[in-house]
Amino acid sequence: MKLSQSFVKTLRDAPKDETAKSAKFLVRAGFVHKELAGVYTFLPLGLITLKKIENIIREEMNALGSPEIQMTALQNPAPWQATKRWESERMDIWFKTELSAGGELGLGPTHEEPGTAMMKDYIKSYKDLPASFYQFQTKFRNELRAKSGIMRTREFLMKDLYSFNVDQAAHDEFYHKVERAYKNVYDRVGLGDCTFETFASGGAFSKYSHEFQTILDVGEDTIYYNHDKSVVLNEEVLNDEILADLGVKRDELESCQAAEVGNIFSLGYKFSEPLDLSFSDKDGKKQLVYMGSYGIGVSRVMGVIAEKFADDKGLVWPETVAPFKYYLVAIGEKAGKLAAEWESKYSDLFLYDDRANRPGEKFADSELMGLPFRIVISDKTLDNDSLEQTNRKTGETKLLTIKDFLGILTHV
């Protein structure tokens, strides 16, 4: 992409009410635009980054054999009333609205209820199971405070997956597959080394749920872990019974701050019972469907990556999620022609800074935007058949021959 194609300019200042480092840089670098507290527009570079994360998650969900669908924001109260989650006292993050034709509606904060209700049309017999589906869909949560940039917002993109099985044994098997798929996701987006599956509080049908927590200084959660991090747990389950159950002692545990980047839940019959989602088993007997739900906040993951890796100069994106691999700066006319050629040939790899700005401004913007490598070609380097490549993360600069660089490009 040519930078001049985008209307976005980097900004010297972030909105005064942004406190998170990632939010300040994401706004200043032109990845997002703040509409109001906890509500952000994704600008061209931000949207490409978000879609890269989305596609990694999509590939892992497809590998589970789960089909993709897209449910709705507007929510019919009926299924939520059946599970007693319609009242704001029970679910305090509802946004509600009114139909002009009459009747109250909600904006979906999650989709267990409509998903369960919908499956009544498609699940009748044990032959219809197992079943699952996932979606990328915008959720709405009426958070009282929203001050962590895109890490906690009132409107955000979430991947949610729901599973439907004949019994707990079949459910458990799928649940473990999802655990592995989630680990693949965090590995692939660059958070693998610092993200742990934690024991979190369960519900009516299971002792635990699991969360995926990324170690992060400004994370909202405190997690506890033993020396080799083989047992990691959330604060809410730090009690004697659970510690005994997990075979760890309190004084063996250290703690740190972390940000939740995903959760997986064995729901059991929590939703299928009140909504009467059942099937006929092999003997023709009616049985309730055993359910699970599995969420990843896609825009939240993007925020956590931004927060985790940013340094004092700006954002630092892992290569797999960076909107482009190379930030291309050309100095001089001959270099400009070559840069335009490369950009047009490999438009997914290069962000070509074709603006009239001074090189120093371009270098500063390249550090603010955080693409993995900055490539500088000038009429002078070209005379020596070379270019200068700077690694954003390490700051290391090296000279490459044009031929070697083009060789790398064609192997990407």
Next chain:
Amino acid sequence: MKLSQSFVKTLRDAPKDETAKSAKFLVRAGFVHKELAGVYTFLPLGLITLKKIENIIREEMNALGSPEIQMTALQNPAPWQATKRWESERMDIWFKTELSAGGELGLGPTHEEPGTAMMKDYIKSYKDLPASFYQFQTKFRNELRAKSGIMRTREFLMKDLYSFNVDQAAHDEFYHKVERAYKNVYDRVGLGDCTFETFASGGAFSKYSHEFQTILDVGEDTIYYNHDKSVVLNEEVLNDEILADLGVKRDELESCQAAEVGNIFSLGYKFSEPLDLSFSDKDGKKQLVYMGSYGIGVSRVMGVIAEKFADDKGLVWPETVAPFKYYLVAIGEKAGKLAAEWESKYSDLFLYDDRANRPGEKFADSELMGLPFRIVISDKTLDNDSLEQTNRKTGETKLLTIKDFLGILTHV
């Protein structure tokens, strides 16, 4: 895709309150699930179809050089108050909601206001113009009635594009490019022959806007056209002044029903003036930005295609938007093995009906779902090195040799 991978089953009956033919078939064929009147979940086949239409539109918008962004549903009242479109008396399709932290919000029915307000951060000088952006984003409109299936809904996917220019001349040039891009879109999704650009009512800054109207018996609009359809106009501009202006006489015009599938608007200063979106011109003088907006309802286009081409047996998709090109039925064990092989090799081309159902049921479902071609292989046809291909639209069936068919596949 294997049909058994999806939890969806075709249904014998559509919801009783569905009156549109397309809606009945889309529900019965398992493309959408109705959540409430005017609110639909897109199921696996429906979502693939929607994304195919989205991608055609995306390619045409990218060809305009416009970058893609994604704005938000939640709307800050301020810019809407400035343009006097916040009050429900002025804009009667608002869904409104309340922040728990205090303050009213709206759900975006369109995005001129936030788009204009956002550009105040990025447009300062004539050097920043021209600018434009587009998005695919969910809109909310509190329609009093919603009974045309996905052709008119309360929550729908829209592509909206906004343009920003120094003056009307620069704007007009871009506007004509968008006109051509829109024509390409309708051609590519299969509506080209029956979609016309019409004169529609303008606004404060232009005599006309333009709509794209697809001729459709159950369309909500009446359009008027001369003998060679070189002049087509909406009912609201059917008056003596306009007729004289367009050089046509009333008694030369015929009329028909049509469905609007897109609109393009010269906004002039309608939004930039109240929101003070301005730039410094070459002489350092402050000038207002000249704007345009351009919309296509993506899910609406899908509904119009469904309505336009469906016959009494079910849906009939043009090849460019069909979720898969081939509906594959295998009879016998050897045929089943080959079908599974083809599906795994060309998973984007084949919907393989691997269910245990009887062939007759599969044939009926293939007609309901409306993929362009049904391919039947049986152990018997394979003995003759052949397969049976049926064109969904014409009903024509022919025998092809396996070799010829595979030759076609590899050229797709």
